Amino acid sequence: MHELSLCQAIAGVAKSHAAGRHVERVRVRIGALRQVVPESLSFCWTLLRDAEGMPDAELEVEHVAAEVSCRACGTRSAITSQWSVWCPQCDSPDVEILQGNEFMVASLDVT
Numbered sequence: 001m002h003e004l005s006l007c008q009a010i011a012g013v014a015k016s017h018a019a020g021r022h023v024e025r026v027r028v029r030i031g032a033l034r035q036v037v038p039e040s041l042s043f044c045w046t047l048l049r050d051a052e053g054m055p056d057a058e059l060e061v062e063h064v065a066a067e068v069s070c071r072a073c074g075t076r077s078a079i080t081s082q083w084s085v086w087c088p089q090c091d092s093p094d095v096e097i098l099q100g101n102e103f104m105v106a107s108l109d110v111t
Helices: 003-018 038-051
Strands: 023-031 058-064 066-070 076-079 095-099 103-110
Touching (some): 003 038, 003 103
Antiparallel strands (some): 066 076, 066 095
């Protein structure tokens, strides 16, 4: 379960940017191609936040859909499968991923 190590990384970023202030909420952006199971991430966060000194910090996840631009046919398309990033219009593998690879702490609420 790599979600636990992802939560450790999120907590590390949150703590360093909070600079000793109380963390109320951590917002993260996670792309569909990152293969993160949202329920597992949330569960791991509830386990980890106490150990990291943020016992009531909520984790808010923004899911970013995958989208590609096909170099072969010029179509911009949403990708519904995390296992295949081929163009859904012409079936070409020659695509540029426009979004869906994100994994970042977007913002914190601190007091």
